[in-house]
Amino acid sequence: MGPVIEARGLTHEYPDGTTALRDVTVAIEAGERVAVIGANGSGKSTLQLVLGGLVEPTAGAVEYFGETADAEAVRDRLGVLLQDPDDYLFNTTVREDIEYGPAQLGMSRRAATQRVAHLAAELGLESLLDRPPFRLSGGEKQRAAVASVLAFEPDVLLLDEPFGAVDAGYRERILELVTDHEGTVVLFTPSVDVVPEVVDRVLVVGQDGSIAADGPVRDVLTDTALLRENGLQPPATVQLFEGILDADDVPLTVSDARAHLLDETR
Numbered sequence: 001m002g003p004v005i006e007a008r009g010l011t012h013e014y015p016d017g018t019t020a021l022r023d024v025t026v027a028i029e030a031g032e033r034v035a036v037i038g039a040n041g042s043g044k045s046t047l048q049l050v051l052g053g054l055v056e057p058t059a060g061a062v063e064y065f066g067e068t069a070d071a072e073a074v075r076d077r078l079g080v081l082l083q084d085p086d087d088y089l090f091n092t093t094v095r096e097d098i099e100y101g102p103a104q105l106g107m108s109r110r111a112a113t114q115r116v117a118h119l120a121a122e123l124g125l126e127s128l129l130d131r132p133p134f135r136l137s138g139g140e141k142q143r144a145a146v147a148s149v150l151a152f153e154p155d156v157l158l159l160d161e162p163f164g165a166v167d168a169g170y171r172e173r174i175l176e177l178v179t180d181h182e183g184t185v186v187l188f189t190p191s192v193d194v195v196p197e198v199v200d201r202v203l204v205v206g207q208d209g210s211i212a213a214d215g216p217v218r219d220v221l222t223d224t225a226l227l228r229e230n231g232l233q234p235p236a237t238v239q240l241f242e243g244i245l246d247a248d249d250v251p252l253t254v255s256d257a258r259a260h261l262l263d264e265t266r
């Protein structure tokens with residue numbers, strides 16, 4: 001199996017002259033879990049829009065599934081969650097929003113109903129299904145938007161900051177749903193907190209819109225100088241153990257840090 005998304009030499013300049021992406025070449029392989037991290041304004045959302053086929057780059061090209069450069073031809077295989085949940089919620093009720101994708105894909109009524117019920121239960125949306133989406137709180141809207149993207153089980157998820165507005169409990173649920181997704185996941189986020197829990201590989205977008213690093217999650221997240229040069233904070237556990245443990249042993253998550261400390265005190 002080749003890459004599900006292969007981008008070559010992507011440069012994007014907005015009409016006002018802002019260069020948001022600079023010569024980005026990247027291949028995302030089938031089944032990979034990748035995080036794209038970078039400071040505010042580095043170009044993550046622009047990269048997501050270009051990889052998702054929603055914005056035409058000023059230079060360079062994207063190929064999908066080794067088959068086509070036309071994102072519309074594979075629209076039903078790409079689950080693109082944009083930063084603003086309002087972009088997904090346009091039907092009369094939350095239920096219709098979540099059913100929209102499955103209905104478009106011709107999923108049977110029964111399967112679609114089951115899928116909506118499962119996601120609503122996981123994301124605490126059951127009592128909100130008959131509400132108009134504009135009458136939801138920020139976190140509720142985000143949960144509904146995540147449900148509507150997961151509902152049609154796309155091969156590739158391109159998720160821009162899906163945890164932003166949700167509380168810690170729902171962040172865990174979304175993390176589990178993303179982890180359970182059978183396919184490729186690309187997560188765009190300005191915060192490295194949840195990254196080691198969901199991905200194997202990390203791309204760093206530098207402040208000039210170029211790719212500043214691309215490597216295994218441990219290599220990138222323990223390179224504190226690289227992260228800081230690119231306007232990012234290392235994970236809290238890496239900061240805590242910086243200079244105390246070797247990069248190979250630094251815990252990347254709180255649960256690993258706790259296990260390490262328990263070991264030490266035993």
Ligand SMILES: Nc1ncnc2c1ncn2[C@@H]1O[C@H](COP(=O)(O)OP(=O)(O)OP(=O)(O)O)[C@@H](O)[C@H]1O
Pocket residue numbers: 014015016018019020038039040041042043044045046047190
């Ligand atoms: N429509 C637009 N017109 C002009 N410039 C834009 C537009 N959208 C984004 N930009 C600029 O392009 C650059 C990259 O923006 P982008 O939204 O891709 O960054 P980001 O990494 O997603 O940021 P954040 O973490 O704040 O979401 C920034 O300098 C931004 O100001």
